[in-house]
Amino acid sequence: MPLKPPDRADLRKCRKCQADIFFAESAKQHRPVPMDAIPVKGYRLTWKPNRRDTANGGQYVCDLIDVFTTHFVTCPEAASFRKTK
Numbered sequence: 350m351p352l353k354p355p356d357r358a359d360l361r362k363c364r365k366c367q368a369d370i371f372f373a374e375s376a377k378q379h380r381p382v383p384m385d386a387i388p389v390k391g392y393r394l395t396w397k398p399n400r401r402d403t404a405n406g407g408q409y410v411c412d413l414i415d416v417f418t419t420h421f422v423t424c425p426e427a428a429s430f431r432k433t434k
């Protein structure tokens with residue numbers, strides 16, 4: 350399955366490096382966050398306790414999913430974003 354932007358993403362170009370990005374609102378601060386348009390693969394971890402002895406041990410179960418990275422991290426001009434504040 351090819352990696353592609355979310356269907357409803359309103360794609361724009363980064364003003365610094367021309368990469369495809371879109372904005373998402375951060376769930377906690379309700380502020381716009383620039384995201385790379387193309388997701389990367391990452392693992393979501395879920396803790397699975399042992400069946401009989403839930404107090405002692407268990408293991409992580411990993412599940413491969415698409416994850417999005419903020420363009421603040423991947424932009425070659427990332428340092429210049431911070432200076433503008």
Ligand SMILES: [Zn+2]
Pocket residue numbers: 363364365366367368420424425426
């Ligand atoms: Zn950029």
